[in-house]
Amino acid sequence: MNHHFTLPNSGHHYDAKASKMGMWLFLYTELLLFGGLFLVYMVYRSLNQDAFLLASFNLNVWIGTANTVVLLTSSMTVAMSISALQKGDSKKSILLLWLTILAALIFLVVKYFEWSSKFEHGLFPGMDHFNQLPNGEKLYFNLYFFMTGLHGLHVIVGGIFIMVVVAKIKSGKVNKSRYQLLENSGLYWHLVDLIWIYLFPLFYLIH
Amino acid sequence: MTSIATQQINYLNVKKGIWSWLFTLDHKRIGLMYLYAIGAFFLVGVTLGIFMRLELFNPGRDIMEAKTYNQVFTLHGVIMIFLFIIPSIPAVFGNFFLPIMLGTDDVSLPRLNLMSWWLYIIGALFALSTLVFGGGPADTGWTFYAPYSVKTGTNVSMSVMAAFVLGFSSILTGLNFIVTIHRLRTPGMTFNKMPLFAWGLYATSWIQVLATPVIGITLLMIVVERVFGIGLFDPSMGGDPILYQHLFWIYSHPAVYIMALPAMGVVSEIIPTFSQRTIFGYKPIAYSSMAIAFVGYFVWGHHMFTSGMSGSAAIIFSILTFLVAIPTAIKVFNWLATLYKGSIDIKVPLLFALAFIFNFLIGGLTGLVVGALAVDVHVHDTYFVVGHFHYVMFGGAGFAFFGALHYWFPKMWGKMYNMTRAYVAFGFLFIGFNILYFPMLILGIMGMPRRYYDYLPQFHTLNQISTIGSWILVVGLLLMIYNLIAGYRKGPKATGNPWNGMTLEWQTDSPPPLHNFDKMPELPEGGPYNYPNAKSQ
Structure with a gap:
């Protein structure tokens, strides 16, 4: 009698605003x-002000x-x-996403070399040189590896998210009128960027 | 008419088979799957609790060693907090009824909803896996205080990862509810015309989203510390164990309101229905939920009065703690005012709601006792605290959960349980509960410390009374479960609106059709509790 009745406020409609709101909450x-x-x-x-400063010179x-x-790029x-x-230019959109992924890869490769040089100097927790450091400097390196490591994980997740979006643009599921998923991946990517904006001065710049 | 009615397609019979449940996107089925999982883990937690009470029947060793006892109370805590109370009302009844009460057909993000159920199951498996793998269950207490949690040989890492994954599940549920409440209310339902249960969930969801990540990262720090041997909280390596306690309680105190606010929402539904009277003070009840959620962020320090904290910080935390009592009392007064001159129909759901008020009152007032600086120093880490939080969590949130189960049972399954048996079960539960936990308050004042498998001889009698209370409670629990299962299997058919409720879930069939409503739901004029045939003074 009523098989095709659908509520006007159905949860099964495409709702870009809901999706965006969910993403923002997740970013919080x-x-x-x-x-x-x-x-x-x-x-x-x-x-440990002095120890943190000393350690940051590494x-x-x-x-x-x-x-x-x-x-930032x-x-x-x-x-x-x-x-x-x-604007409907899905080819350019995909190209720009690949550039973003390329930047993510460059970031990770640079990070890899940065971490490797720390390993070579024995500065990873548990290594000889690290064990001889005073407690304050140990804490600095603990936090350095933990925070940049967790951030690096977010770079990887963000990169995968963007790749999924690339595939969906190619298949037409994300398009000119349904682009919220792309925007969400962008929001997530900005967050990854934003976290780094804070990590960079905290570990490299503060004197 | 009857033949059509019996063949009617509803959410339960629309599809068959286990896969149609495990991968369903229907919020009602997800709610039921939560119910079955949560109910199973609740029984595990109860069993552990019973073993603890048996061990405490006599001083000295009764049935287990000290270390086993430590592991049992830790697992009891982890299961009851993370697998039962935190998800209980939001994940079961929130999932099932929030969309229906808002007059819509699903949550905003159905796939995310299914994902949070799966995360819940994965987290639960993590927690239970510690029974078998790697050094046995953690023996730290559910608080995982450092530095012991970093050094003990038991499987803390896995227990902590379980809490982490369960936290993620809880975040996603909260996020989904916030979006749903903002986006999917039926046309004409403003925020101030929402049912109060939805308000309770709304406040809860914000806490879930804004507090849970903090414990996520804190627990991750414990895991990293154990795996890589770094010293974030280990004083011998420069870390600060007090900092761990701060981070832990920054989440875990607001989490108390994750447990209490939905329960208060349930009570705010049951009381007007069974007094057939408009809720007294709709806005104060709604906004006090938000106030509790807000103030709840700033009181975590009251768990740490004896841990070493500056005097002025302790005084501020104590004052803020007292502030929480105000919005809580506002709710209680409004509930009582709703009952006043109402046409009260004492059915079992109402009894559970009244038991909530009674138990929560004891829990809340003893909360003020432990929130007061001078007294807390003496009762800290005694059985007084154990009694206090069981009154709030089990006597409060737990009883509201049972009340919700009895209130919405006919809607969920379209059947009715045996009312007489339900009265008897309630009687056992209420009496057993109070015999079990009230002696703990006295024991605490007498100075019995918590978390030991042994005690001094002068505490013997009260401990025995408490253990006997646990047996009465179990009888009530088993009778209640039997009654509900029997009702589900053989109970008489329930009508669409057996309690004469006014909120939208009572406008649809019992059980609801797949998409909740076959026609547009009608908002009652003058708000969700405007009973037309209520006695006018």
């Missing part, structure tokens, strides 16, 4: 996740700067990709 949770680490960093930095500011530039390309799709 990510901020709070890193927020816990920022809090720990703040407490230990204030307790990092290369120029490499960090280069990676910051790479990530990738945030630009992902934003441009959204504009391109909104």
Whole structure:
């Protein structure tokens, strides 16, 4: 008698605003996740100011700067990709997404070499040189590896997310009128970028 | 008419087979799957609790060693907190009824909803896997305090990962509810015309989204510390164990309101229905949920008065703790005012709601006792605290869960349970509960510390009374479960609106059709509790 009745406010309709709202809420949770680490960093930095400063000289500011530039550029390309799709140019949109993924890869490769040099100097927890450090410097490196490691994980997840979106643009599921998934991946990518914007000064720049 | 009615397609019979359940996107089926899983883990938690009470029947060793006892109370805590109370009302009744009460056919993000159920199951398997693998279940207490949690040989890492995954599940449920409430209310239903259960869930969801990540990262730090041997919280390596306690309670105190607010929402539904009277003070009840959620963020320090904290910080935390009592009391007064001069029909759901108020009152007032600085120093880590939180969590949230089960049972399965048997079960539960936990309050004042498998001889009698209470409670529990299962299998058919409720879920069939409504639901004029045939003074 009523087989095709559908409510006007059905949860099965495509709802870009709901999807966007969900993404923003998720971003809050990510901020709070890193927020816990920022809090720990703040407490230990204030307790071990000199040791943190001394330890931070082991990092290369120029490499960090280069990676910051790479990530900022990738945030630009992902934003441009959204504009391109909104204007209906899916080819350009996909190209810009690949550029974003390329930037993510560059970031990770640079990070790999940065971490490797720390390993060579025995600065990873448990290694000889690390064990001889005073507690304050140990805490610095604990937090350095933990926070940049977790951030690196987010770079990987963000990159995979963008690849999924590339596939969906190709298959036409994400298109000019249904681009919320692309925008969500962009939002996520900006978050990854934003976290780095805070990590960079905390570990490389503060004197 | 009857032949059509019996063949009617509803969400239960529309598809058959296990796969149509495990991968369903229907919020009602997901709610039921949560119910079955949560119910199973609740029984595991109860069993562990019974073993603890048996061990405490006499001083000294009765049935288990000290270490086993430590593991049992930890697993009891982890299961009851993370697998039962936190998800209980939101994941079961929130999932099932939030969309129906808002007059829509699903949550906003159905696939995410299914994902959070799967995450719940994965987290549960993690928690149970510690029984078999790697050093046995954690023996740290559910708080996983560092540095012991970093050093003990038991399988803390897996227990902690379980809590992490379950937290993720909880976040996704909360996120989904917030979006659903913002996007899918039926035309004309403004925020101030939502049922109060939806308001309770709304406040809860914000806590889930904004507090859970903090414990996520804290627990991750424990895992990393154990795996890589770094010293974030280990004082011998420069870490600060007090900092762990802060981070832990920044989530875990708000989590208390994740457990309490949905329960208060349930009570706010049951009381107007069974007094057939408009809720007294709709807006104060709705907004006090938000107030509790907000103030709840700033009181975590009251768990740490004896841990070493500056005097001024402790005073501020204590004052803020007292503030929570205000919105809570506002709710209680409004519920009582709703009953006043109502046409009260004492059915079992109402009894559970009244038991909630009674138990929660004891739990809340003892909460003020432990929230007061000077007293807390003396009762900290005694059985007074154990009694207090069981009154709030089990006597409060647990009884509201049972109340919700009895209130919405006919809607969920389209059947009715035996009312007489339900009264008897309620009697056992209520009496057993109070015999079990009230002695703990006295024991705490007398100075019996918590978390030991042994005690001094002068505590013997009260411990025996408490253990006997646990047996009465179990009788009530088993009778209640039997009654509900029997009702589901052989109970008489329930009508669409057996309690004469006004909220939208009572406008559709019992059980509801696949998409909840076969015609447009009609909003009652003058708000969700405007009973037309209520006695006018």
